[in-house]
Amino acid sequence: MAEAKHHQSNYKGWLYKWTNYLKGNQKRWFVLQNGLLSYYRNQAEMAHTCRGTINLANATIQTEDAFSIVIRNGGAQTFYLKATSEVERQKWIMALELAKTEAKKMADAESDEEESQQPDKAELNMMLHTLSAKLEDLSTCNDLIARHGLALTKTLSELESTHAPSEAASSMKAVQERATLFRITSTAMINACSEFYELSQSQGRRWQRAIQHGHEQRLKLEEMVEQLAKNVVSLEKKARMSITGQPIKEIGQSSFSCPALMLIPDF
Template sequence: MADDPSSEDYSDNENNAELSGVLSKWTNYIHGWQDRFIVLKNGTLSYYKNELEVNFGCRGALSLAKAVIKPHEFDECRFDVSVNDCVWYLRASSVEVKQSWVDALECYKVESGYGTGSENSLKRHGSTVSLQSNTFSTASGNSFHRSSRNLREKLAELGTFKDILCRQIDTLQKFFDGCVDKELQANNKEKIPIIDFKGEAITFKTTTSAVLDTLEHCAELVNQREEAWRRRLERETDRRKRAENLSKSYFEQIQKFQKVPYGPDLEEGPHSVLADDEFYDAVETGLDKMEEEREIRHKLMNGTMVPPTPPPLSPASTHRLWPEIQKVVDEQVNMAKLGVGECGAGWQLFAEDGEMKMYRREEEANGLVVDPLKAVHVVKGITGFELCHYFFSPQYRYDWETTLEHMQVVETISDDTILFLQTHKRIWPASQRDAVFWSHMRRMPNDQDTEGPDLWTVVNHSTELQKYPANTGKCVRIYLTVCLLCQTLVNPPKDGGPVTRDDISCKITYCSVVNPGGWAPASVLRAVYKREYPKFLKRFTSYVIGKTKDERIRFTD
């Protein structure tokens, strides 16, 4: 029967499509589309860098048992193959080649009989193949994180295999019983030892049932653990909501700008799901390039820049934005004066370098990361006024803000209040960003909560201008609230002589909430924050130290 072309095994082998050839496969945002040698065989789609590597092992594989094959809506030569969260983006050289691949993949899915519950399909493919294929698909989908649903699926599959094995054991029992009877009839003189096959079969059935009972118990334990985590998450959510209510007006200033929802469909790339590691690699490369550009520019600059000619001054207190400026500045300074423990729950220390400590609290709004940040630092040799002066003044921004591509003073409201329009460099693959915000510098009065003779602050906060509407051009609008609070500490010389820079230090508190505007993976943004914020604070303070080391000490303007 094995050589009979009409046998079931032979027909199945004929119907299982096998195909190989070169297709373009999307790799990442750095390298884009690359030619790869793709092989479809035995229900598995695998790829190699080229045909010569076939004998050295594949670079990746997908089981087609639960795969979804989807031709692209616009690109006639492209099709996608996905198994749970794993997606391959493939492109053929022509429409005909693409169609042949799609037909072969669909043909296998039809012939596989997977998931039909049919006993014949299980017999036709064999229990070993079915188990391998299911195990591979489960691994691809990261089933551990969806344990409850997938464990029950596995229980159902094991139940099916148990029924098959039990029927096979019953058949073998009948066969061996018949053999024993014939042997006894042929040799009545000498009794031969009789094996209790029936007892062995009963033992095997009992063991199988015990395995299933144990797995079912595991599923119940997983469900109980998930329920406990769900209750814990609810309690944590309630605590965070209570903390947010303490600074409700603070977050309303950020959330009011979230008018246009952004998603991955508006970003570059051939698909809408961005892999975090690819996105972060591209962002990291862009930031490194900007750092190199800043160093080169710093070497070429002679330290002199002509500030832009400001428009006519107007008293800040009579400006239309003054009520908002007054309110936001008061809120931000009060928040900056509070310790991390007083600002609400959820703050995490994510960076520490000597005197510098940086905390963040994970927050998302409409799917966007808007993590509040709070940093404290102590720098010797500079005053609070000097630090705020260089942070506020537009003529110095190009020196220390490495992501800045273009800065425009939209309006000089007064000497201490300016409206800015800033365009930041495009960090590929993210879209270019811009920001419209007012910046206000103020000397704060001494009170019981502060020490030392001097306390200065600079607050930047996003605003809306009809002349510069958000998200209408190539740039995505960033919304931000930033507070730099600087307190000068003086240690009087013991000999009663004049105060030098060795006798002064500045306690810095930096708070920010930034809404990136467009979509980006949360893990990528948080990884960038962890890397860039400490570098920014150290770079900026080092810049101010370098600018003031040979200048007279300035406690005020």
């Protein structure tokens, strides 16, 4: 293990990994980075072929003797590893525990970010209720404007048909009152429109951020699935070649399935 390299939660070096009952423990090159523990047959494989990866965020790290390390990620994956010395085993344990802690922090931070960017149901209902209330205000203002506008028009018509000075003065006073009511209602309508516009703009930007976040997450997932498919096809080709001893033709993405993956030996 003299080749092992350690930097905070990142670690590289040789470990023996249990493969199967036929081959037993095999020497593999392990790389611990960004909360993921990956392994390769040798260092040269790092550029093109990863033999396996386990996420440490929710993993358990245990020891059974002075040289062993057992890493379990729920019921999905288990790595049975052995170091060449107790000192090297302890270095790996420290690096793994530190990487696990940082991976959990990253996962929690991502979860908090998603929750903060995506409004929950109660908040969404509150926004819809507020918008509905503003729409009711606009509808009320519209009715009042129509009513006061009709009254003002009627009063102006009466003023035009008035010839006596005394009646004209009375009609003029009525016009002024109707005009004042119309102006007040119009101002209220303008304010309600402004409030509704500002509220719609602010909530619209928030919804846009939530939609953008969902779009980015979908693209990230598509990239992960595409890369996983490429890795599976590559491993399936190598597995069949190892079993048959003959090169095989290029196989498309639809040619692999879960049963085929179970036959892939640990190289």
